[in-house]
Every structure is written in C-alpha cells, then in structure tokens.
Amino acid sequence: MTQPDFSALKDYVSLILNEHELTPEIQLDGLTVRDGHAHIVLTTTAKDTEQLTLLKTTLEKTLALHEGLTDVTVTFTAHRAMPSPAQQTATQKRTTPAAAHHRPFLGKRPPKGAASRPTPPEGFLPGVKAVLAVASGKGGVGKSTTAVNLACGLAQLGFETGLLDADVHGPSLPRMLGESHKPTVIDGKLQPLEAWGLKTMSIGYLVSEEQAVIWRGPMVMGALIQFMGDVDWGQLDVLVVDMPPGTGDAQLTLTQKLGDKLRHGGAVMVSTPQDIALLDARRGAALFEKTQTPILGLVENMSYFCCPHCHERTDLFGHGGARDEAHKLGLPFLGEVPLLREIRSSADNGTPLIVASPESEGAKAYHTLARSVATSLRSSSEGTAS
Numbered sequence: 001m002t003q004p005d006f007s008a009l010k011d012y013v014s015l016i017l018n019e020h021e022l023t024p025e026i027q028l029d030g031l032t033v034r035d036g037h038a039h040i041v042l043t044t045t046a047k048d049t050e051q052l053t054l055l056k057t058t059l060e061k062t063l064a065l066h067e068g069l070t071d072v073t074v075t076f077t078a079h080r081a082m083p084s085p086a087q088q089t090a091t092q093k094r095t096t097p098a099a100a101h102h103r104p105f106l107g108k109r110p111p112k113g114a115a116s117r118p119t120p121p122e123g124f125l126p127g128v129k130a131v132l133a134v135a136s137g138k139g140g141v142g143k144s145t146t147a148v149n150l151a152c153g154l155a156q157l158g159f160e161t162g163l164l165d166a167d168v169h170g171p172s173l174p175r176m177l178g179e180s181h182k183p184t185v186i187d188g189k190l191q192p193l194e195a196w197g198l199k200t201m202s203i204g205y206l207v208s209e210e211q212a213v214i215w216r217g218p219m220v221m222g223a224l225i226q227f228m229g230d231v232d233w234g235q236l237d238v239l240v241v242d243m244p245p246g247t248g249d250a251q252l253t254l255t256q257k258l259g260d261k262l263r264h265g266g267a268v269m270v271s272t273p274q275d276i277a278l279l280d281a282r283r284g285a286a287l288f289e290k291t292q293t294p295i296l297g298l299v300e301n302m303s304y305f306c307c308p309h310c311h312e313r314t315d316l317f318g319h320g321g322a323r324d325e326a327h328k329l330g331l332p333f334l335g336e337v338p339l340l341r342e343i344r345s346s347a348d349n350g351t352p353l354i355v356a357s358p359e360s361e362g363a364k365a366y367h368t369l370a371r372s373v374a375t376s377l378r379s380s381s382e383g384t385a386s
C-alpha cells in the first residue's frame with residue numbers, strides 16, 4: 001500500500017495563511033504529522049480572537065480533507081492573542097500533552113519574506129484596467145479553448161492582454177499555449193510567460209497537474225490570490241481569466257475578489273448546444289448576477305459540425321440552443337464556434353487556431369467574438385472615462 005504524501009502540507013498551510021487577513025501577524029512555527037493526526041503550531045501577535053478562531057477552523061477543516069489525515073489541531077503559541085479560554089480548552093482536549101510540547105518540523109521554518117509572508121489583499125491587479133471572466137456552468141464545453149483564442153483575438157485587435165488560468169484543478173494553458181517554462185521571480189514578483197502576444201500565468205507552470213488536482217477550497221483560493229497579487233502583470237487593458245468550471249464557492253469568491261475590475265470587463269459564458277450544458281450556463285449566469293458582474297453574452301461552442309471534405313454543415317447537438325437561451329435570459333448572443341478538428345489539434349499542438357490559421361472558418365468565429373467583446377470593453381472604458 002502506498003503511504004500518503006504529506007510533503008505539500010506545509011505549502012498548503014502557507015497558502016491559507018497568505019490569504020488570511022491576519023497574515024502579517026501570523027507565522028507557521030511547526031507542523032507535525034503522527035498516526036494521521038496533524039498538529040500545526042502558529043505564532044501570532046494578533047489580538048482579534050474572532051479572526052483567529054476563523055483561521056483555526058479553516059485550517060482544521062481544510063487540511064482534514066487531505067488524504068491520510070484523520071484530524072488536525074491548530075495551536076497558537078503567543079499568549080498576547082490567544083483564542084478565548086473556552087476555545088483554548090477545546091484545543092487542549094484534542095492535543096496530547098506530548099504533542100503540545102514536542103514540535104519537530106516537517107520542513108524548515110519559512111524564511112522571512114518567503115511564501116508564508118503577507119500578501120496584502122489590497123492593490124490586486126493595480127495596472128489592469130478590466131477583467132474578463134470566461135466561464136461555463138460545467139467542464140469540457142470548450143471554455144479554455146475559447147478563452148485562449150479570445151485573448152489572442154483581443155491582442156490582435158491591439159489590446160494589451162493577459163491570460164490567467166484560474167482552472168487550478170485542470171490547468172490547460174501550458175498545453176494550449178505550448179509553454180512549459182518555470183516563471184522567474186524578480187523583486188518578489190512572478191513574471192508572467194509571454195506567449196502569442198499575451199502575458200500568461202497558470203498553476204500548471206509551477207506545479208504538476210497531479211499536485212494541483214488534490215488542492216481543495218482555500219488552497220485553490222490561496223493560489224489564485226497569489227496569482228493576482230504576486231504576478232507582475234504590468235499594465236494591461238484586459239486580463240482574460242479562464243475560470244474554473246462550475247458555480248461553487250471558489251467561483252463566487254473569485255468573482256467577489258475581482259470585484260471592480262470585473263465590472264469594467266465582464267463575463268463571457270460558454271455553452272454547447274445540449275440542454276444540460278445550457279441549464280448549467282443558466283446557473284453560471286446567476287453567479288455573475290449575484291456579484292453585479294456584467295455578462296457580455298453567451299457563446300455557443302461546438303455549435304455545428306462542418307465536414308472538412310464536402311463542407312456540409314451538420315447540427316450534431318441541436319443547433320441554436322444557446323442563441324434561444326441567451327434571448328430568454330436577456331443576454332446578447334456573442335456567436336457560434338463550429339466543432340472543427342483543427343480547433344482541437346491546434347489547442348493540442350500549443351498554437352491557438354486564431355494564430356495558426358487566421359483565415360480558417362474557426363478563426364473567423366473567434367475574430368467575430370473578439371470584436372464583440374472589444375466593443376463592450378471600449379464602451380465600458382469610455383463610460384469610466386466620462
């Protein structure tokens with residue numbers, strides 16, 4: 001039987017700490033794992049017991065999901081800001097006396113200024129004028145393919161464009177852009193990788209897919225928040241975000257964190273013509289309404305099949321569902337992208353179709369989409385300027 005791997009636990013704790021409001025006042029002091037029980041020791045000078053309790057609960061609940069762990073205990077070691085006596089007693093009941101005094105480290109204490117140090121939540125994306133979320137209610141509908149080609153289309157129209165892969169569990173940007181370098185760090189900032197006229201960042205540049213797949217809730221959020229705060233995006237007209245599929249807490253938190261920037265950009269919903277995917281797109285649209293994010297419209301992907309030999313068009317999934325759905329939801333219909341072998345093969349080969357074959361039928365569909373989105377971005381920025 002293979003033993004569970006706990007080597008990434010310390011990084012997860014650091015990610016969660018980075019995301020937390022109390023970050024500057026908290027440091028990871030120790031982390032031990034014994035017989036499925038993890039014990040985390042944090043030193044703190046914070047006085048806000050409510051926040052400390054919240055952090056303790058987040059850490060305990062999140063890390064308990066890690067394979068091989070049965071329970072997790074968090075202890076604060078500085079006496080100036082302990083949780084209330086009742087909370088402290090509860091912690092002590094679950095902590096063996098030996099564990100309370102014995103603090104071997106799984107890893108070295110993080111150096112000052114390293115991953116567990118503060119990332120101020122304010123000042124996200126300071127040079128980015130607008131954020132464009134490319135989203136879908138369910139996976140596999142072609143959201144990433146659309147995001148990549150749309151971003152390249154916007155760059156070709158003269159927009160300074162970035163592309164962030166927020167699909168942490170299934171990062172596809174490295175493959176679709178043909179990029180596999182590790183980003184460098186300059187002055188504490190991750191440098192985005194340049195590809196096809198875009199500044200790009202993906203968790204896939206930093207960790208293996210297997211590592212990212214086991215991340216849960218707050219760890220994912222921690223990584224994304226680092227991507228917003230710790231990446232040197234520079235000056236961008238628009239940052240296209242390939243959102244994780246679905247409409248859960250991660251998506252909601254992300255849209256809330258991107259707040260204002262999204263209101264200057266908006267959301268593009270991607271759907272296939274099948275009813276089930278459309279139902280999910282409806283849920284996705286509701287998510288953006290909750291956060292007052294303008295929905296620029298719906299794109300129908302794999303809309304129809306065009307035979308590469310005779311060019312006959314076949315509506316494999318029942319064509320036009322997304323257009324009808326967009327009308328029902330009162331949203332603009334941004335266009336249809338055919339199901340084409342070269343869209344898939346160019347994505348697999350690392351050159352987006354709009355770059356590899358700009359005159360092709362598929363590229364024309366992406367150009368139409370990019371022009372519609374560009375019009376919305378321009379009118380949004382004129383609205384801001386006036």
Ligand SMILES: Nc1ncnc2c1ncn2[C@@H]1O[C@H](COP(=O)(O)OP(=O)(O)OP(=O)(O)O)[C@@H](O)[C@H]1O
Nearest residue numbers: 139140141142143144145245338339340343344347
């Ligand atoms: N219009 C299209 N024609 C042909 N193949 C397509 C088209 N759109 C996407 N694909 C292919 O479908 C597969 C899924 O696409 P993609 O990864 O973009 O979906 P996704 O919605 O981002 O999925 P996930 O949510 O799982 O990341 C890929 O192999 C991609 O190349």
